[in-house]
Amino acid sequence: MKKYVICLMAVAIGIAASAFTVQKETKAKTGGVYKWFDFNGNLLTMGDPYYYSLDPDNWPDCLTMLGLVYCEIKCLPDEYDDAIPDLSTICAIRYRPLL
């Protein structure tokens, strides 16, 4: 146990220091405009905003209202990057056809 003392102390100090020094970016909450985003991934990547791209005509081309995999979503753009969606603000979804 004695040989782990320095290592464990380093781990503890590292975690404690990061907890006190991380400055989370404060997002400016502005009243954004909802936009349509096309989904380019699969079932497993639906939660990753980097698999979405801004719909050029900002209009839903998919018509299916029920399904498993997203086709398009309507939401606010990410506050850091307008090209990706903020998935916590989804207000409308169109799905890919099941058949």
Add this chain to the structure above:
Amino acid sequence: MKRSLIAAELVVGSLILLYIYAATSKLLDFGSFRHVLSRSPLIGNYAPVVAWILPSTEILISLLLILPQTRRIGLWCSFALMLAFTGYVGYMLAFTPHLPCSCGGVLKQMTWKQHLVFNITYSIIALLGIWLYQRPVKPETPVTHSAAFSD
């Protein structure tokens, strides 16, 4: 002998401290970290994957350094990782110096040049650790050869 052992332990401790601090800071502010990575001209396309791989690698190397059996591998991995970081910072400094740093915590406050010096210093520290752990250990008691030639 004892002094070099303490030096080796301090080298390993400082590397673990750096990796745990950096990994935890990245994970605590994951959204911002991934966003900054996505703006990198080198790895921007792979940001979602790299954002997970980087802190995972740092934690894995820390574990290798903690366990005495894998410490030497951990030191080699540390050296390789610090060299990779140095290369990355060197590239960014040469081609895109205006971009913000994707590291975590207080390390984010450093300029690119300070980062380069910091990474080179830690590469040397990792190399020092490898040297300290690879040195042949001198036996404490003198060896007598009389037994070998007694027959």
